Amino acid sequence: MPDALTIGPATRADLDAVHGLETEAFPAPWRREFFDSELAADWRFNLVARRDGALVGYLFAMWLFDEMHVNKIAVAEWARRQGIAGALMARCFTFAREHGVKTISLEVRRSNHGAQDFYRQLDFKPSYVRPRYYPDGEAAVVMTRDL
Numbered sequence: 635m636p637d638a639l640t641i642g643p644a645t646r647a648d649l650d651a652v653h654g655l656e657t658e659a660f661p662a663p664w665r666r667e668f669f670d671s672e673l674a675a676d677w678r679f680n681l682v683a684r685r686d687g688a689l690v691g692y693l694f695a696m697w698l699f700d701e702m703h704v705n706k707i708a709v710a711e712w713a714r715r716q717g718i719a720g721a722l723m724a725r726c727f728t729f730a731r732e733h734g735v736k737t738i739s740l741e742v743r744r745s746n747h748g749a750q751d752f753y754r755q756l757d758f759k760p761s762y763v764r765p766r767y768y769p770d771g772e773a774a775v776v777m778t779r780d781l
């Protein structure tokens with residue numbers, strides 16, 4: 635039986651672990667300073683998920699009035715397919731609804747079919763493609779979901 639998952643606001647104390655996971659999860663990871671500046675910025679909703687005290691996932695989002703954008707979501711490889719990203723997104727949807735957000739959007743690499751499947755089962759739909767969005771030249775699929 636896995637330990638209970640706890641989800642709460644991301645803080646500076648989480649940044650080493652967040653950045654460590656980021657480096658494992660993404661081919662072009664954000665720098666640590668980037669996460670740091672997101673924590674200091676207004677209109678942000680940044681979460682971490684922990685299991686047994688260890689960081690197992692995070693979600694960094696920005697929002698403004700009725701629009702929200704999920705900048706980052708990742709789960710440690712060993713902890714995937716256990717509903718952790720789903721729990722982070724559920725928390726995000728609750729916050730968004732409570733704050734009058736009407737649309738949530740995000741970008742995902744065109745080749746990242748696993749993440750696209752994840753978003754699709756949460757009712758995100760592909761809206762359009764942004765060519766050469768990522769530093770290595772890969773296109774992004776922009777996906778959106780109305781609340």
Ligand SMILES: CC(C)(COP(=O)(O)OP(=O)(O)OC[C@H]1O[C@@H](n2cnc3c(N)ncnc32)[C@H](O)[C@@H]1OP(=O)(O)O)[C@@H](O)C(=O)NCCC(=O)NCCS
Binds near residue numbers: 659708714716719753
């Ligand atoms: C995408 C990611 C965040 C999903 O995290 P997760 O905690 O494993 O997701 P969940 O367990 O909540 O998945 C819920 C459902 O989404 C779908 N899903 C999730 N990952 C999937 C995958 N790799 N392939 C197909 N479907 C997937 C499934 O329907 C899954 O339900 P199931 O396990 O009962 O079949 C995780 O794979 C990850 O961190 N990937 C690397 C970073 C990344 O690509 N982030 C997104 C960038 S845009």
